[in-house]
Amino acid sequence: MQSRQVSPEEMRKRVAVFSELQASAMPLIDAARPEFQRELLSIIGQGVAEDGAIVPPITDVEGFHLSIVRVDAGKGSALHKHRTVEVFMPLNGRFSVQWGDHGEHEIFLDQYDVISLPVGVLRGFRNESPGQALLLVIIGGDDPGNVEWIDEVMDAARRKGFGLDERGKITTRSVSEGG
Incomplete structure (x- = not known):
C-alpha cells in the first residue's frame, strides 16, 4: 500500500513555530470588557475568532481548529x-x-485536564491561577461558524464602540451608531 507523499515544502506549510505566533489582543468581542481581555494565538485555522486580521500559520483545516489562549x-x-x-x-x-x-x-x-463542551451549550472560562496561564483550545469542524454571545456581552461591546460585521468580525463604530 502506497502512502500519501508530501514534499518538504508542503510540510513546512503545516508547521507552526510557537515563538513566531502572532497574538490577537482582541480575538473576540467580549474582550471589550477588562475581565475578558486575553490573547489568542491561532495555530490551525481561525476557529471562531472575530478578529479579521488573524492569519494562522497553518491554514489547511482538516476537521478542527487549534489555538492557545494566553490569559492573565x-x-x-x-x-x-x-x-x-x-x-x-x-x-x-x-x-x-x-x-x-x-x-x-x-x-x-x-494542567492537562480536558473538557469537551457540546454543541449549543453556553460556556465560558476563567484563569484561576495566580499568574498568566495558557489554555489549549480545539474547535471541531472545517467551518465552526460564528460565536453567539449573550445579550449582556454585545450591549457592553456596543457601549465601548465595537460591533460585528455581516461576517461576524469585529468592527469599530461610533457609540452613537448603536446596535
Whole structure:
C-alpha cells in the first residue's frame, strides 16, 4: 500500500513555530470588557475568532481548529456558544469552566485536564491561577461558524464602540451608531 507523499515544502506549510505566533489582543468581542481581555494565538485555522486580521500559520483545516489562549490571572471568556464542539485543556495553571444559561455550573481543570463542551451549550472560562496561564483550545469542524454571545456581552461591546460585521468580525463604530 502506497502512502500519501508530501514534499518538504508542503510540510513546512503545516508547521507552526510557537515563538513566531502572532497574538490577537482582541480575538473576540467580549474582550471589550477588562475581565475578558486575553490573547489568542491561532495555530490551525481561525476557529471562531472575530478578529479579521488573524492569519494562522497553518491554514489547511482538516476537521478542527487549534489555538492557545494566553490569559492573565482572573480573566477569561464571557458566556458564549457556537455550533461546534469546543475542547479546553490547560497547558499550565488552573482554569474554571462555566456553563449553563447563566453560567450556573462550574468545574475546575488543572494542567492537562480536558473538557469537551457540546454543541449549543453556553460556556465560558476563567484563569484561576495566580499568574498568566495558557489554555489549549480545539474547535471541531472545517467551518465552526460564528460565536453567539449573550445579550449582556454585545450591549457592553456596543457601549465601548465595537460591533460585528455581516461576517461576524469585529468592527469599530461610533457609540452613537448603536446596535
